[in-house]
Amino acid sequence: MKRLVGSNQEIAALLYKEQLELSQQNLDVEEAVATIIRDVRLRGDEALRHYSSKFDRVELDHIEVDQDLIEQAFELIDKDVLTALENAKANIESYHRQQLETGFEDQPSQGVVRGQLIRPIERVGVYVPGGTAAYPSSVLMNVIPAKIAGVKEIIMITPPQETFAPAILVAAKLAGVDKMYQVGGAHGIAALAYGTETIPKVDKITGPGNIFVATAKKQVFGIVGIDMIAGPSEIGIIADETANPIYVAADLLSQAEHDILARSILVTNSQQLADAVEVEIEKQLQMLPRQAIARASIENNGRIILAKDVDSMFELMNLVAPEHLEIAMEGAYNYLDKVENAGSIFLGHYTSEPIGDYYAGTNHVLPTTATSRFSSALGVYDFIKRIQYTQYNKAAILAAEQDITNLAYAEGLQAHARAIEVRNDEY
Amino acid sequence: MKRLVGSNQEIAALLYKEQLELSQQNLDVEEAVATIIRDVRLRGDEALRHYSSKFDRVELDHIEVDQDLIEQAFELIDKDVLTALENAKANIESYHRQQLETGFEDQPSQGVVRGQLIRPIERVGVYVPGGTAAYPSSVLMNVIPAKIAGVKEIIMITPPQETFAPAILVAAKLAGVDKMYQVGGAHGIAALAYGTETIPKVDKITGPGNIFVATAKKQVFGIVGIDMIAGPSEIGIIADETANPIYVAADLLSQAEHDILARSILVTNSQQLADAVEVEIEKQLQMLPRQAIARASIENNGRIILAKDVDSMFELMNLVAPEHLEIAMEGAYNYLDKVENAGSIFLGHYTSEPIGDYYAGTNHVLPTTATSRFSSALGVYDFIKRIQYTQYNKAAILAAEQDITNLAYAEGLQAHARAIEVRNDEY
Missing domain, CATH: 3.40.50.1980 (Nitrogenase molybdenum iron protein domain)
Structure with missing residues (x-):
């Protein structure tokens, strides 16, 4: 050293x-990925089949992973590994449950109610790399916090394989994945972000991947949420x-x-x-x-x-x-x-x-490259939204009218002031 | 309609x-912004002076905003606007204080302690647009949650002006800004992300801006955290x-x-x-x-x-x-x-x-363009980090050894297994 x-x-x-x-991205990849994403938006499943054939050398007849394969995986998996996954799952659940948030509400003055709702993200996509980088532990780490947050539908995608590692399928099932599709790479990320005939559009994508996957996640950020670029x-x-x-x-x-x-x-x-x-x-x-x-x-x-x-x-x-x-x-x-x-x-x-x-x-999806200065481990908080709400009754709005209109006029936004003023009977 | x-x-x-x-970004801007950022990294304050002269037509003799100007602003501001800002501040504080989180700790089994620490982000930069888009309300909305989170140093940057709007300076002071610099645009964002001789590097940047500012924030994301691209x-x-x-x-x-x-x-x-x-x-x-x-x-x-x-x-x-x-x-x-x-x-x-x-x-920095499907209003939670911790004693690690090594071997990561095994006396 x-x-x-x-x-x-x-x-x-x-x-x-x-x-x-060390974490430098390859700029050439940007353009190739942008092309793939455009193509998936345009041609949907047809594009997925095209890129699976081109990159994975697999002719996809069906994109969804067969439920039978998942049941078989429970037969095939080493029983000690199954036990270890089950124990790990229990520990991940009990740790992450402590991250669950509740909303709040207060009544700061007469006639005013304010608060914050907690809502799960509705649909999440989890990317699981193929080959030797397919880690069942990562499946648990990405899926369990989403499940605890209350995400309604969790979709997993992973590159097509001759035979899927049983531990991956078992981990997905244990963790609570709702649907699995065999599609990887930038085209897989594009499918999650925009949806295709087969794959539903998600609201957020998590999970690690190679440079193509990472670049695609970066490019679809804004259309969907993403966890982080590790x-x-x-x-x-x-x-x-x-x-x-x-x-x-x-x-x-x-x-x-x-x-x-x-x-x-x-x-x-x-x-x-x-x-x-x-x-x-x-x-x-x-x-x-x-x-x-x-x-x-x-x-x-x-x-x-x-x-x-x-x-x-x-x-x-x-x-x-x-x-x-x-x-x-x-x-x-x-x-x-x-x-x-x-x-x-x-x-x-x-x-x-x-x-x-x-x-x-504790979660093993963690901020790298000094980003722990401003970000955190993947957690339940990554799968919820906080929605604010406010209610003023008539007396309360009239009591606040002067302050609000003073600020609105100071900022040159007269329609903002008027929206308050029209609620006054004297208007 | x-x-x-x-x-x-x-x-x-x-x-x-x-x-x-409606929210399409202009691709031409990307390259211009990348050039500006590179230049600020390379030449620091000299580059800031160059771009201030070029874009704002201001020859900057000093980059920090004079404390005297801030004190004068309290004399110049309309007293009703000052009152309104103070009342707004109190409401923003009382709402956001409810977002403060505490960590947690549990002992899931004998000899095991796990928990989550909450730490404020250390240094935050807030961008405040110049001219007619300079809103004192936005200063309060960006700064107060950071202050409540416990951020140690809050830095505000804003484009140089003939005369700064007193309400902006007053809002900054009321909210708790520690230092103000008169530098705007993509070069201002670059200065916050990388630091210059005068402006310290921050950990996260928030605040709205024009297309150059938004593009610069996107480009420095990863080096620093950002709030969102609105x-x-x-x-x-x-x-x-x-x-x-x-x-x-x-x-x-x-x-x-x-x-x-x-x-x-x-x-x-x-x-x-x-x-x-x-x-x-x-x-x-x-x-x-x-x-x-x-x-x-x-x-x-x-x-x-x-x-x-x-x-x-x-x-x-x-x-x-x-x-x-x-x-x-x-x-x-x-x-x-x-x-x-x-x-x-x-x-x-x-x-x-x-x-x-x-x-x-409630905060007025909010997710636009349907991103409320996966993100939330700016809040105290945007200015903290959650840090996990774990402690196993010797008996606990030995009890877990079999499960952990089974998973490590299943994933082909022998050094992971060995790191547990070396702690066993029988090794």
Whole structure:
């Protein structure tokens, strides 16, 4: 891992610059995606069949995934994996249920009622990548919060496959997906955004995908809501001399194995720990089936920073605003107050980050590339709308008339003033 | 106003198509804006001075707005307008305080703690347009929710002016703006997103602006958070035979005077009311200083739809998903349950929409162009982040080991499994 020195501000600026480069989008893709979206708007299912044939080399006879396949998946799935999915589901549900909001109402003065309604988004589309990037855990993480929010219809799309991974179909069914379609890529996103003869138009699209999917989501944003455009995955670990280098190394590597663009950052005030972690990383790399990926990620994007003290470690990490933050210190819980920016925090020596990827119940769809400065993990709040309401009776509007018309006239909007004035009998 | 007939689905689809056309962005602007942003990143304040000279014809000697000017504004402002701003502020505060969230924590099983922290976004930039589009009410609406959320520093930018409207400076001060800079346009947005020698980089940008500002916000999204890209303003009114055509016409016109692109839609089950409203609109148009704008808006974009019954009126409006929704019916409050999509609702014959623009305390920054299907009024929730945390002790991680590693292996991510396994003494 490369070691960085400098002030926290300098290091954070450098890390951010590198991070942006890692998540750079390819501009050529923009135009290709725009063409595909136009085509799907125009030709609907016919365009979906065309692009499935072109990109996935599959001639789609039916676009919806057969219910029989889903039932078969429950037969085919490894029973231990099924149990694990069921337990994970229960944990994700119990965590996310705590995010449910209720509206409010007040009567700030005589004759005035104000309030806020909470309404679920009506129809949501979830994208699930195909091939080796098809993660049943992601299906649970995207669908369960929508379900808890009360979304009426959840639609999943995924690229056509020779055989779908049973765990994906099972996770979709467990989580509460209503309909599944075998269509992927930018054309799949376009179908969700605009609707086709077969696929209903949704109100919001979530879920990860490759550069075509991400670019398509960006382009249809505004027509539909989207969750976020995720960059490569990141972990930041704050560790002091109490940390176990074996654990720290293993956690850094669990991030690194995702992708050669993934990034692992260790901030420590212990030179000894830094050295020991480097030795451990090399040792553990040897044992990994995905060694090539993990090694490239660690060598290119792994960083170690030696901090002078505890406060400095937190200051730097708040500037970095990592997607995942581990605090590998004794009494880690007591340091929560120091965290301003992070997607998800893992406390103490035993809370390895993969616990959150799969099991604890917190969401694993998280803000990357320092966007945790202004955004949050996917949650129930992403699947609801807050609708304001106001009611003034006649006396209340007359009491407020002077203030409102004064402001309207000050802004040069006479029709705004008149709309109040016509309600006055003296008008 | 043009009358539309057809099924609710057909009418909604047509209205949406028209609405999209009204909010179409100009593609030529994209490239010009990208160039400006690159230049501000590169040359900082020097670029700001260059574009101020070029676009605003102002040679900026100092970029920060002088504190003296702000104090003078309190002398210059009309005292009635000051009172109205203070009263509006109090209402906006009391409404938005109800949106404050607290975190949560649970202990779902022995040795496990999970929770969610709420943290304010650290630094927010608010854009305030110049000239006649400078609305003090918008300053309150953008700044107060950020302040209530606990944002540490709120920065306002606005194009340089010969003399700033006192009400703008006063509103900024009342609402709690920390620093004001006189820089507008795409270069102003770039300065907020990337920072310059004088202007600090922010984490999120809110506030309305022209096509250059809107395009710049879209382009810096990801680097910073943004509120939304607003299209032209819209009102939808559901009115039955109990509605007063004078009030309905006045409210439609208050929307129409904003902009020739603004849109007013009346849905009613009373032919008589529809006719009476049309007569009233013509009558009231004659009295408006902004008649030309309001007339063009009404003639081009005004729409009346006759619905067969109450349910059909609500069905259509839920498909339209208007920014503002008035329910001009007796007992309007009882129809709240029927609303699925709207930015802000105004109930009954006396709750004229401008009450919400200025005074009631609900926010007037609202989702347009049917985006209320998936998004909400600006609120305190837009200025906070939710950070997850998890803590497992050793016994808890060992209890979960089997499930987690089963899922990790099923997804082919061995380093994820190893990160759990190394915590087992038997490893």
